Structures are given as structure tokens and as C-alpha cells.
Amino acid sequence: MASQTEENYLKSLFNMANEAGEVNISELAQQMQVSMPTVNSMVKTLQKNGWLIYEKYKPVILTSEGKKEAALVIRKHRLTEMFLVNKMGFGWEEVHEIAEQIEHIHAPKFFERMDEMMGHPTVDPHGSPIPDKLGRIQEVNYSTLSQCKTGQLVVLAALTNSSTEFLEFLNSRELNLGKELKILSKESYDQSMVVSFKDHASETLSEKVCDRLLVRVVG
Amino acid sequence: MASQTEENYLKSLFNMANEAGEVNISELAQQMQVSMPTVNSMVKTLQKNGWLIYEKYKPVILTSEGKKEAALVIRKHRLTEMFLVNKMGFGWEEVHEIAEQIEHIHAPKFFERMDEMMGHPTVDPHGSPIPDKLGRIQEVNYSTLSQCKTGQLVVLAALTNSSTEFLEFLNSRELNLGKELKILSKESYDQSMVVSFKDHASETLSEKVCDRLLVRVVG
């Protein structure tokens, strides 16, 4: 069984892996907010425990067991976030830090019960997919709002970034998942976009914001 | 802030303290399932951090800060147990191990929300009092069923032991908190008691069981 620290490394590795499934030591050190020697010794431990493959001066690669373990921690995290929002009344901007702790609880029944109570949700409050009990994650590919064209009708489905500040920004504009947006125009100078809500006035969104909004095109 | 290990020591110390508030090193070692040298070094740490008073070869005594810290961990434990039973449908025999982990979560809002959702409960599913936000614990003094006399009418209010096995025994007899029992007789040979339930046949309970049932006398 992975320690809490190991679980956090696995989670980061899972989230950072590129197409080749590789992650550099320095990237991981930055992500984990520890020094490179710390990562160096930890990847040796993780390799010893079978979670990843590591060779001197090479990027690390998760094994399939490592990926599964990581996905199961992410499952606990995302189920918890969903539970906190749907069953306990928290805002989507409040749940990350709490879930960051609860994801390390070893109590299968507890997470099973959450899952049942919510009717087996497939995404968390930020639209990220919840891996299944076997650690399989169903990838959905949304477009960023930036990639959409003027005139398109889209539904806000997920976020590429879920920082508290961004979530609070979205709250202030009443931009929540499921919101239908019509793209009125795109400013070629700064890539900002003007969108209208179903029943509201129109709103201008900066490129930075548009890059972080994942949408499903519906018309 | 106390570490998870420190919190566990404080909790045990709080629960084990006698009238004088004293706990021996060997008792604590047994309770915590570690060696005496481990306890010795940990009580030095706990003293350094202001949680208790310790002198060589003397029993240890919690400071008021130590008591408060312990009570707040116990509060989180008991609120969690109550939440698991009342809001998530767990049985009272299933919740201890889960609460044992969740009690170490640092997220005041999370426990506040549980407390609110349950309408500020004062006891946990086993009848133990839930300390308030300031760590104050309201002591109630029930009698054990053993101490009661033939003919008395009592209500099951709490337990002196909440082991899974005992709770499963109580489940098998449909003995839950709030149950009204009439004491029909007491066997002087082995101190076993015959009680009748409101709407059931009578049942014989051994001394061991009667010692572990805390009741409120109602008639």
C-alpha cells in the first residue's frame, strides 16, 4: 500500500504524464514543491515498490500498477469533491483542499457509499472525469472556448484549471457547468470573446479565461 | 498543530486519565500498542509542545491545552461517526475505523457542515458525548444495567465498550440506543439479568453485557 507521500507523487505523475507517459525529475520537483534530490530518492523508492520505471538521467514512467494506483486516488479525490458539493452544500471553489486530505483515507466502503448516494457520477464538480473502481478513466475531448467560432452555441462542460481564484471569477459571472453560451464575436487583436448567456446580457471573456473553459458545441 | 501521531497519543491520554488526570507510561504503551521507550520519547515531545506535564518516573498529566486538543480530536471523531450513521446509512458497528482516520482531517468547515446538517448532535451513535467547539465535554452519568434493581424500567442510553463484536452482539438482539427495557429478575449466582423489551419476549443478558450497557432509569 502506498504511503500518503507516495500517493501524492503518483497522482502528480499521472496528471503530468505526456503522450509518451514520461515525466522529468525537475518538473516533478516543481510540481511537488520539493528539491530535486528529494524527488531522486523518492523515485527510487517508487520504483522499488513497482509503481514506476526509472533509469539514471531518464524521465520516469508509471507502470500500469502505478497508473491504476494513481487513478484510484484521483477517484477518491473527485468522488469526495462531488460529495462535498452535492450532498454537503459546499461551493466548487471550496472543495479541493478538503478532498486533498480525504483522498488518502483507506476505507473502500466510505467511498462506495458516497458513490451510491450520488448515483455513480462520472464527473467531478469541475467537469473532470471520475475514474471507475478499476482505475479506468474515460477520456472526453472537449474544445476550449478559444477554439470555437463566432456564432456557435456551446455548453460549459469542464475546466482546464480549477484554482480557487478562477472558480471565484466564474462564480462572479455566474458561469457554472451546464451554462449555455452563444459566441457573439471574437476580437482578433487580443483573442477575447463576447458571449451571451441564455437569459442574461452579453459578457466579454479574456483569452486567458477562454483557454480555461472547456465546452461541448451544441449548435 | 499536533501531528497525527501526537493527536492519537492525546486522545488516548484523555480517555485514560483517572480522577487525578494521571496516566502511566506502561498503560499508555499498551493502549497505543508501542514499546515503553517509544512512549518515553513521545511524552518528552508532547511536553516540549505543551500538551502535558512529565517528570521522570512519574505518570503524565495533560495540560489544559492538551485536554482541549484531545477533546477537539474526539469531537471530530464523534461527529464523523454520527454523520456516517445518520447521513450515510452506516451501521454503528462500521464507523469507528473510518472515523479513526477522518478525525485527523484539518478542515474546520467540513466538520462544521456535518454538525449543522445533523442539527448539532450532543452524542455519537454509541451514546458518547460530543465535545463542543471549545473542547468542553458535557458529562452525563448513567448507571450500568448491572447496577439496576429488579422491577426498574430503563432506557438504553450509551455503552462503556464499543467494540465491533459487542455492537454486533447488540444488533443480533435488536438492542439499540433508546430501547426501553424492564428488569424482570437478576440471578444472584452469576449476576445475569432477565429483561423484557416493550414488544418482545424476554431476554437473558450476562454480567459482562450488563456492565457494558449504560441506562437512564425511567421508572
Next chain:
DNA sequence: CAATTTTGTTAGATAGTTCTAACTTTTTAC
């Protein structure tokens, strides 16, 4: 391609929590 920068490794140290072995103090019991 050689110099510099970036990335990664090794060595050695620290802090927390635990252990065993050996020793000391306190308590118990004849």
C-alpha cells in the same frame, strides 16, 4: 564544438516515530 546553462545525482545531515538491548528506579511480596 566548446562554453555555459540546465538537469540530475551523490553524499551527508536532520526531524519524526519507531525499535531492541541494557540498565536503573520503583513497587511488590515474602
Next chain:
DNA sequence: GTAAAAAGTTAGAACTATCTAACAAAATTG
């Protein structure tokens, strides 16, 4: 009131997760 038992302490070690300093390899860049 001494001898044995129980309780407690010290010393020294291990393991996990971290650090800094120093060095080495790989990548970048003029």
C-alpha cells in the same frame, strides 16, 4: 527490609521524507 518483579529510562539503530552542498551529465547556444 531485602529480593524479585514491574515499570521506566538511556543508548543506539532503522526507516521515511526531507534538506543543502558539491559534483556530474546532458542540453543549449553562440
